[in-house]
Amino acid sequence: MIKLKDVVMEYPGHLALNGLCLSVPAGQVYGLLGPNGAGKSTTINLIAGLLKPTSGTIEIGGIDPFSESEQARSRLAYVSESVALYPHLSGIENLQLFARLANRTLDLKESAECLNRVGLQEDAHHRRTGAYSKGMRQKVGLAIALAKDAQAIVLDEPSSGLDPSASHDLAERVRGLAKEGLAVLMATHDLFRARETCDRIGLLVEGQLRAEWEASEVKDRDLEASYLDLVSGKNSTQASID
Amino acid sequence: MTFTLFRNELLAVFRDGRGIVTLLIGFLLALISTWTSASTHARHDIAHDAAEGAARNAWNEREGDSPHSRAHYGDYVFRPAGPLSTLDSGLQSVTGRVIFTEGHRQNSAVHKPQQEAASLLRYDRLEPATVLQTLLPLILILIGFGTISSDRESGRLKLLIIQGARPLSLLLAKSLALWVIGFSICVLVVGMHLIFGEETDFSRTFLFLALHLAVLWIVAVLVVVVSARSRHSGSAAALLLSFWVISAIVLPRFAAITVTTLDPLPTRDVFQASMDQDREQGMDGHNPRDSRRQELEKEILSKYGVSSRSELPVNIGGLIMQADEEYGAQVWDKHFGGLEEHLMRQYEFTGLFSLVNPLQSADRLSMAISGTGLTSHLDFLRATEEYRREMVRKLNEEDAFGVTRSGGGRMRRTTAQDFYTGFNGFDYQPLSLSVQLQKSRLDLLALCVWLLGSTVLLFLTGQKIKRGGVL
Numbered sequence: 001m002i003k004l005k006d007v008v009m010e011y012p013g014h015l016a017l018n019g020l021c022l023s024v025p026a027g028q029v030y031g032l033l034g035p036n037g038a039g040k041s042t043t044i045n046l047i048a049g050l051l052k053p054t055s056g057t058i059e060i061g062g063i064d065p066f067s068e069s070e071q072a073r074s075r076l077a078y079v080s081e082s083v084a085l086y087p088h089l090s091g092i093e094n095l096q097l098f099a100r101l102a103n104r105t106l107d108l109k110e111s112a113e114c115l116n117r118v119g120l121q122e123d124a125h126h127r128r129t130g131a132y133s134k135g136m137r138q139k140v141g142l143a144i145a146l147a148k149d150a151q152a153i154v155l156d157e158p159s160s161g162l163d164p165s166a167s168h169d170l171a172e173r174v175r176g177l178a179k180e181g182l183a184v185l186m187a188t189h190d191l192f193r194a195r196e197t198c199d200r201i202g203l204l205v206e207g208q209l210r211a212e213w214e215a216s217e218v219k220d221r222d223l224e225a226s227y228l229d230l231v232s233g234k235n236s237t238q239a240s241i242d
Numbered sequence: 243m244t245f246t247l248f249r250n251e252l253l254a255v256f257r258d259g260r261g262i263v264t265l266l267i268g269f270l271l272a273l274i275s276t277w278t279s280a281s282t283h284a285r286h287d288i289a290h291d292a293a294e295g296a297a298r299n300a301w302n303e304r305e306g307d308s309p310h311s312r313a314h315y316g317d318y319v320f321r322p323a324g325p326l327s328t329l330d331s332g333l334q335s336v337t338g339r340v341i342f343t344e345g346h347r348q349n350s351a352v353h354k355p356q357q358e359a360a361s362l363l364r365y366d367r368l369e370p371a372t373v374l375q376t377l378l379p380l381i382l383i384l385i386g387f388g389t390i391s392s393d394r395e396s397g398r399l400k401l402l403i404i405q406g407a408r409p410l411s412l413l414l415a416k417s418l419a420l421w422v423i424g425f426s427i428c429v430l431v432v433g434m435h436l437i438f439g440e441e442t443d444f445s446r447t448f449l450f451l452a453l454h455l456a457v458l459w460i461v462a463v464l465v466v467v468v469s470a471r472s473r474h475s476g477s478a479a480a481l482l483l484s485f486w487v488i489s490a491i492v493l494p495r496f497a498a499i500t501v502t503t504l505d506p507l508p509t510r511d512v513f514q515a516s517m518d519q520d521r522e523q524g525m526d527g528h529n530p531r532d533s534r535r536q537e538l539e540k541e542i543l544s545k546y547g548v549s550s551r552s553e554l555p556v557n558i559g560g561l562i563m564q565a566d567e568e569y570g571a572q573v574w575d576k577h578f579g580g581l582e583e584h585l586m587r588q589y590e591f592t593g594l595f596s597l598v599n600p601l602q603s604a605d606r607l608s609m610a611i612s613g614t615g616l617t618s619h620l621d622f623l624r625a626t627e628e629y630r631r632e633m634v635r636k637l638n639e640e641d642a643f644g645v646t647r648s649g650g651g652r653m654r655r656t657t658a659q660d661f662y663t664g665f666n667g668f669d670y671q672p673l674s675l676s677v678q679l680q681k682s683r684l685d686l687l688a689l690c691v692w693l694l695g696s697t698v699l700l701f702l703t704g705q706k707i708k709r710g711g712v713l
Contacts, residue, residue: 048403050400051709086250
């Protein structure tokens with residue numbers, strides 16, 4: 001569903017991505033790990049069609065997100081780290097507004113069902129989101145993604161700042177999305193949550209994919225040690241790079 | 243989609259306490275300015291009507307004057323306030339609306355509102371035009387500086403775009419929402435004018451509204467574009483406030499200073515001295531020893547075929563005075579014509595600043611539409627001078643021909659009182675709207691350029707966001 005092949009992204013005086021290849025098929029959660037400045041945000045912006053790659057190809061369901069941005073974006077949902085909802089609107093009003101931007105009209109019942117599906121308690125549906133916790137906003141963010149009926153979803157540091165319970169809850173819901181057939185790309189620093197949630201994990205360092213592991217491979221591996229070694233360039237851990 | 247986003251923007255303003263407070267201040271300013279302006283004008287109009295009536299009565303009831311004495315007694319002319327002067331009094335507080343007209347001399351306006359203002363009333367001009375052209379843009383800036391930049395800072399902009407919001411729809415919706423806020427205050431001001439104004443010129447009122455709505459669109463678009471292109475809300479606010487300070491305060495003064503430095507007007511003393519000098523070249527109608535007067539006397543005696551003044555069937559004094567007047571008129575035409583040209587040259591030069599300052603073009607066009615700008619004032623001066631000349635000519639003719647001679651050559655005046663009451667006073671017709679607009683071509687052009695330019699900028703910014711350029 002999401003495919004990047006030999007993607008190079010060069011800013012003036014800075015090579016952000018250097019021949020990145022990755023693929024996220026439908027029903028899979030892909031965890032993109034990497035330190036700050038590794039190129040995760042650039043990757044997300046390229047997938048969203050907000051940037052044009054210097055070279056290489058990107059496809060969302062076979063569509064180039066830059067040249068056919070509207071079509072590609074109709075297949076893609078996005079949940080950001082902080083999920084900046086409109087604070088003057090309630091959870092339901094935010095959901096309805098963002099759904100309408102994706103050409104979906106939800107009535108009150110459908111909206112409430114959607115919010116229930118992501119676990120937002122009912123008494124919060126009609127409260128303004130300015131008073132929501134981050135976990136509650138993340139749930140509305142997921143509901144917005146669900147309401148879009150997208151085929152792929154990109155999550156940017158979704159568990160950052162969440163308490164363990166909310167983070168676990170989020171991981172469960174992300175797995176649920178994959179089970180529904182969505183391709184999920186999750187950029188994160190959270191190694192523990194990545195191992196818990198993802199089917200496949202890629203480690204991006206200085207614009208290059210240094211390692212890729214299947215979920216079964218990282219099950220018994222000291223992922224933190226591998227991460228630190230690869231990021232610091234020791235490369236002492238055996239990593240499988242496709 | 244644009245409507246959905248537009249409705250959400252308006253909802254944000256109304257549900258946001260700061261937005262409500264700012265809007266309330268805007269409405270309050272509009273109400274206060276309209277009310278104070280209307281009441282001030284009503285007070286002035288009553289005073290004007292009373293003074294005009296008193297001057298007319300005094301003229302009609304005065305007895306025993308010769309026409310020449312009446313020319314010296316003079317008459318006051320009163321300029322009507324202007325079709326939309328309650329909305330924009332323009333230069334009238336500086337130029338004044340009352341001129342004393344008399345024989346032999348051209349006077350400038352008296353009883354100017356600015357002369358009568360106490361020092362505490364230095365900033366007394368809170369009128370609708372000031373609110374619409376100066377304060378409303380500031381209110382739009384305060385409400386809208388973070389409209390896109392805060393979306394970007396919070397990450398909402400990226401979410402909106404990926405969710406499917408078209409950047410141009412987003413920018414249009416935000417511009418429209420800001421514009422509608424300005425629109426509502428504008429309509430309130432003009433609506434109050436229509437309700438409480440005594441006489442309403444609908445075409446001028448409609449144009450006044452259209453002008454301010456156009457300017458507010460330019461301001462709304464600039465606010466959104468700057469907000470979209472600034473890295474942070476703080477820098478957007480700083481940039482927009484700088485724009486406001488420069489456009490509303492600095493540039494108008496800079497334009498005035500530049501034009502007075504590059505092309506200065508003669509001072510009042512120099513102008514008067516130069517007029518006096520030319521006047522001295524002519525005849526002194528009041529001085530019997532003046533050689534030019536003596537020459538004219540000879541010509542008149544020869545024309546009537548008599549050898550002395552006592553044989554003339556007319557009063558030679560009236561003819562001499564009219565000749566003196568005609569010479570004075572030539573001098574005035576020369577000097578005032580030069581001054582008018584000079585003022586218009588300055589006016590056109592400062593008009594160039596409208597190309598870089600949309601608020602200036604709004605100010606000048608607003609005065610033109612309201613009939614209270616420089617061109618209107620110059621037209622009023624011309625009309626006053628025409629009235630003065632006609633009045634003095636009639637009086638001089640009556641002075642010359644309204645006499646009979648008895649057998650002993652003794653002159654007897656035949657002027658009846660109804661000759662004086664036949665003077666109808668000054669009836670000024672303001673310049674038509676089309677003439678006013680024709681004289682403001684440069685400002686109209688500047689406004690069109692700004693309208694087009696800002697809208698193009700909005701489209702370009704939409705393209706930039708679409709390509710992730712400002713995310």
